[in-house]
Amino acid sequence: MAREHSSDSPVFLVMLRFFAILLTGLALIAPAAHLYETAKKMVLSKSEYFVVQKIYIGRWIAGLLLPLALVANLAFAYLGRNLFALGAAALILVNLVIFYFYTYPVKCHHPELECNAG
Numbered sequence: 001m002a003r004e005h006s007s008d009s010p011v012f013l014v015m016l017r018f019f020a021i022l023l024t025g026l027a028l029i030a031p032a033a034h035l036y037e038t039a040k041k042m043v044l045s046k047s048e049y050f051v052v053q054k055i056y057i058g059r060w061i062a063g064l065l066l067p068l069a070l071v072a073n074l075a076f077a078y079l080g081r082n083l084f085a086l087g088a089a090a091l092i093l094v095n096l097v098i099f100y101f102y103t104y105p106v107k108c109h110h111p112e113l114e115c116n117a118g
Contacts, residue, residue, distance in 0.1 A: 027065035
C-alpha cells in the first residue's frame with residue numbers, strides 16, 4: 001500500500017504547523033530585541049543614538065523571516081482550518097504594512113540613517 005503525501009495528511013499538517021510556529025518565533029526575535037532596547041536608547045544623546053543604530057546593519061536578514069512566517073501561517077490556517085494561524089498571519093501582515101509604509105520611508109528620509117530594508 002503506497003503512502004499518500006497530500007496536503008490533507010496529518011504528518012504534513014504537523015510539519016506545516018511546526019514550521020509556522022518556528023518561523024513565527026524566529027521572526028519575533030529581532031522586534032523583541034528592539035522593544036527591549038528602546039528604553040535604554042531613549043536616554044542616549046543624538047550622536048550616541050546614531051552610533052548605536054549601526055549595530056543593526058545586517059539585521060535585514062532577520063526581516064526575511066516575516067514574509068516566510070506569513071506564508072507558513074496562511075498555509076496552515078487554510079489547510080489546517082486553524083483560526084490562531086490566521087490571527088498570527090494577520091498580525092504579521094500588520095507588522096509588514098507598518099514597516100513598509102511608515103518605518104522604512106522615515107528611515108530613508110533621515111540623512112544619518114542608511115536606507116535599506118533592515
